[in-house]
Amino acid sequence: MLRSHSILFGALGALTALAGESLAASTSLAGGPLAIRVGRAETVAKGVIEHAVILVEDGKIVTIGEDLPVERGITVIDRPNWTVMPGLVSSYTRIGMDSEGGDDMSPDVKASTEIFPKSRDLRKVVEYGVTTLGIYPAGNGIPGLAAAIRPRGDTVEEMVLKDPAYLKIVMRSDSASKKRVRDAFAKADEYDEKVKKAREKWDKDKDSKKGKKEEKKEEKPEEKKPGMAGVEGQGPGPDAAEEPKADAKAEKAADGFVPPIPDDKVRAFVEMRAKKLRALVTLTSAADWLHWLDAIGKETIGFDVRLVLNQESDYFYVLDKKTYDLEADGIGDRKIHAVVEPLLTYTPNTRRVRNLPMELAKAGAKVCFTPRFDDLVNYKAWLGHVAELVGAGMTRDVALRALTLNPAEMLGVADRVGSLEKGKDANFVFLDGDPFQPATRIQAVMLDGRFVFGEVDP
Amino acid sequence: MIQLDLTRRLALVAALAVTAFPATAQEGEKPAESKEKSEESKDGEKKKEEVEHWFAIQNGDVYTGTGEVLRGATLLAKNGKIHSIGYDLYIPPDTKTVDAKGYRLYPGLVAISSQGLLGNSSGDFDDTIDPFNYRMVLGLATGITTTGAGSGAVKLKRFSVDGAVVNEKIFSSFSWSNSNPRGKGELHEKLVAAANFQREYREWQRKVKDDKTLVEPTKRGVDNTVLAVLQGEQTAKFVANDRDELLGIARLAQEFNFRPVIEGCQEGWTIADELGRAGVRAIVTPRDRRPKDERQALAGGASIENAAILHKAGVAIAITPATEGVDLGGLVGRDIMHLPLEPGFAVRGGLSERAALESITIVPARILGIAHRVGSLEVGKDCDVIITDGDVLHYKTFVQWAVVDGKVVYDKEKELFFAHIRPRPEAPAPKKVDAGETPPNPDAKPADAEKEGEKKEEGGDDAKKKGEGDEKKKDG
Structure with missing residues (x-):
């Protein structure tokens, strides 16, 4: 109040x-x-x-x-x-979880189902300043949906801030990864087709019903026709003329049409296309980035990236389009979130140190830090590890934001935390x-x- | 407006262009004209989509790989394809240029096969290529711009995963070995079956027009890969070195009318005429060694003259080093990074230098089925060029720039590996204008005097800088 x-x-x-x-x-x-x-x-x-x-x-x-x-x-x-x-926000973690995932396509799995509220680790990370966590499902391929949680609560419902927070997709430079993504969108296409057909059928049924009604009220059909024509672009909706249309989606619900329920494996991709869900794509090299862009082709889904850093990481090739004259966008050009470890790396085959998180931020990506390893020791040392990057040239503001507001945005809970x-x-x-x-x-x-x-x- | 202007000038270029490639300029002109017309009728947006990317390498000695040399010529590429080669070419504005004065241009080398240059990928290169891996850089530093990989051919196209694969499923491998007589028999049977099927099918095709009741001959029992070879869709590849094996393969080729590729071919020099008549293409390694079988009275064993003798007999020669990966231990000097050195040993054995260059450019390109795109510098082909500081076959030569699809993808000075060895001399500073050229101005005399003073000082500075530069070089 x-x-x-x-x-x-x-x-x-x-x-x-x-x-x-x-x-x-x-x-x-x-x-x-x-x-x-x-x-x-x-x-x-x-x-x-x-x-x-x-x-x-x-x-x-x-x-x-x-x-x-x-x-x-x-x-x-x-x-x-x-x-x-x-409070620190760790957007990409499995602390307190112990299950193992497979290497398959399971975009319907929810990480929130495996949360154990009494986990000792979850209590412990709070002591290290972490007050929001993004828990992702285990596994490779497309392992499922992550949830944003607060690390205290007696029940899972009490802990969950947002579920699902993102869909985890693991992209490797291999044919299987690309095929998985392309097949998933192909299935979403099939679903769209199904919705369209259901809609047409529903419209027909309704028209025939209305036909009977219209015998009583003769004036209305003429008014309706132009309305029908007007809505055709968004999908046929005969009722649009009766009520002023707000937008296509709201109208769907309003006129009583219930679209068929998508298959569990398809739902996440349908929601991504409708911009209700974002993907977090795990990449391990610069090449993976290009292959990912190639895999999604013209899909305009929202996505962020998890860049696995190791000492020889070569993401500097794909920070922006300009530096290496890429044919595709760089990571920074897309202004997306990039989840990285606070780690200084080397230019491959040399001992020249690079501050890749800093370079990412400079290129326009919104850096989100995750601990170097997903265990309590590294949670405890988290701020110290980030401090190393600040010592190596990253600005304090960027570093602070990468620990709090950026990951909160990525999880879709920036209205509450960060x-x-x-x-x-x-x-x-x-x-x-x-x-x-x-x-x-x-x-x-x-x-x-x-x-x-x-x-x-x- | 710019488009219009450009086209007119192009037409002018066509008129002026050296007649060494007269067809080129005309060809280049026609599409430009038609484009202009279509563009005029359409919106400005369309114009933007059809952006032309021009790229030029100027003043270099162009070794086209077809035997010709154009000294101090310019190679102009449009959208990744060679547009023209010649003198006094019109260079459109916004052309990216490389000044290759004092350097040589060669077609990008074609490695008949290699390992690791495309990253840790194997198969499905469209999906697995790593265009940022360091071995690709080393491959380009070697001069390789295209490589056989798996059973296909892929370009070393850095910074992009699109359009690297230029050909797929070229080879199917067969075995013809003295140690496996049954395998020989089986292959022969398969070839017979496939040849019979081909004959029956052709006959049916001819007769079915008149009699439509005829049944199409069945493919049952016919090996699809063998059939593909006989139909020319795939190339049969053998690995063989023994004289008898080579002869057997040559006879198969003549009996069933296909052109095999034989890898190894070490004793090929003893039966070069037979191989030549059979249309064999050979992948050889001049530094391979093989002892003579002393039980045989006939000539045998490896010979440094192998490549030369085979070439003379009409066998197309592609040369490959002993190991096909980037090998920094073990067989150093005989790995894929020494591809251009290997033909040097064939030259030692009597091969002409032209054939030696062809053995790592156009011949492997032909074997890989991509000679219409790479392997020589000709108008209309892909702009895959290497710019070297000397004869490409010479051990001292470095690749200074490598260009793939009209884009510089390797610059020796900018990469880690060889920048410190014999660095490129800096481009000479533009000469100072002679003071005598400017008309004397009596009013400005005092100012002039000052300037002269400055100039002297500058000269001193220059001298100092030069000295420093020399010292630096010595340090390096």
Whole structure:
């Protein structure tokens, strides 16, 4: 009820009433509004705020600003030496999962079905500052659908933020990978054809029914005909004339036509074409990128890439179209998300170090970091690994964004997490210094307005 | 407007172009004219789609690979195909140019087969080629622009996965070995069956017009690959070195009328005439060694003259090194990176240098069935060119640039591998205009005096720079 207030004082006015009620229980930090005053806030979306005050209630950020006055009665946590940043978002992980996948085509498998809420690993990553995870299904080929989750909750439903978040596709430079993708879209074509036929049949049935009705009302059919002609481009819809059409899809539902349910293996691809779902394509070399573009041909689906980095990675050939005079777009040209490990690599066959994540960002790709390996040790060292890249020339802003807002966007949950902005979930990491300084330690972590790590007394 | 202008100028070029390739210029002119007409009638968008990519290599000595040399000539390519070769050609604006003054142009080399140049892929090269792998760079550094791969032919087209495969399913392999007499018999039977079927089918084709009740002869029992060979759809490839085996294959070829490709062919020089008459094509390695079978009274064993004798007898010779991968240990100097060195040993054995060059360009291109696109520098063929700093067969020669489909895909100075060895001299700075050429201006005398002073200093700087450059070279 407080979220709609735009001015702090307005909000506070209302808050005092609440605060009075919950004053007795406020020391437990549960429920009621809470103000956090820190030395510095990395908002990611809107730069740095010095002497920041964040007001949290109901697990959301009510407001954030510099040196905001806090009304009496509101619990205040005052840590002038701390820096706060948004909770880390790990968009490509299987931490806490243990199943193994095959090498086949199973775009209907959902990673969310294998989440075990009591997993020790999930509890542990929270301590390392991770408050949002993108869990993907295991396997090669097209293993299935990933889900965006928060790492705390008693049930899976409680944990899930968005499901599905993306379809994982593994692209290798081989005929099987291309065939898999092409076949999938061919099946989606078949489904489209099926829908079209069902639609025609449905229209016929309806027309014949209407014919009987129209004997009573004679004026209407003439009005309808031009309407029919007008809608033909979007698919025949005789009812369009009766109601003003908003768009083709809404109309489908409105006129009562129920399209046939797509086969499990096809649904993901139908949804991708309808721009309801994005793909995350795993690539292991620059050649894979060209082969992927070749495989999808003229499909205009939305996709992001997971670039597996190793010491000899050669993605620098396909960062943009210009440098090597490519015939196809580069990764940066597409302005897509690129999930990479924070790893410095070599120019192949040399010992010349490259900062590929930095090069990707410069070329226009939206870098998202994933830990070097998907285990607790690397989650613990995550910020430190990113700091190595910052030391090697990547700008802090890009690095911070690649840990928070970019992966949140990729998962489709940027409206809730990924930056310190009014209305977003209160997911914070509190540090005792700059996130990219080696001596800095995580002091506390807040997830949905609750401290889930660190002993914090007001 | 530009299009119009261009066409007119092209017409002019056609008139001016050296008559060495008169047909070219005319051919180039006609489509341009018709295009202009169609473009005028259509929208501006269409014009954009038909962007012409021009590429020129200027002032180089063009070794066309067909025996001719054009010194200091220009090779002009349009959309990846050779448009014209000659002197005083009109170079359209926005043409990408390479100045090859003092260098030689050769057709891109054709490796009859190789391994690893296309990445770790095998088969289905359209789907598996890795156009960024370092072995492709080394292949181009060797001068190879096309290679036989698997049973097809693929171009070393960097930075792209489209259009690299130029031919598929060229060969079907057969065995004809002294150690497997049954295999010999079976192959002969298959050939007989296929030949009989062909004969019956032709007869049926001729008679069926009059009598439509005739039944089409059945293919049952006929080997499809053998039939494809007899019908000329595929090439039969044998691996054979022994004199008797070679003779057997030659007789098969004559009996059933097909042109086999024989890899190895080490004792071919002893029966060169028979092989030549049978239309055999041979893939040889001049540095191969084979001891003579002492039980045989007849001549035998390997000979350095093998390629020369076979060539003289009319056998088409393609030359390949001992190992076909990029081999940085073991057989160093005899791997695919030394493809142009291998024919040198055939030259030592008496092969002409022209035939030696052909053995790694047009002959393998013919064997691979792609001689209409690659293998020599001729108008209308693909613009696959290598630019070298000397005779391509010489051990000291480096490929400076390699061009595939009218696009520079290798530049020695820009790649890691050989840039440090004998670096290309920098292009000489443009000569300073002689002070005497500018009319003396009495008003500006003091200024002139100053300038002269500066010039002297500059000269000093230049001298210093030169000295530094020399030192650097010595360091290198």
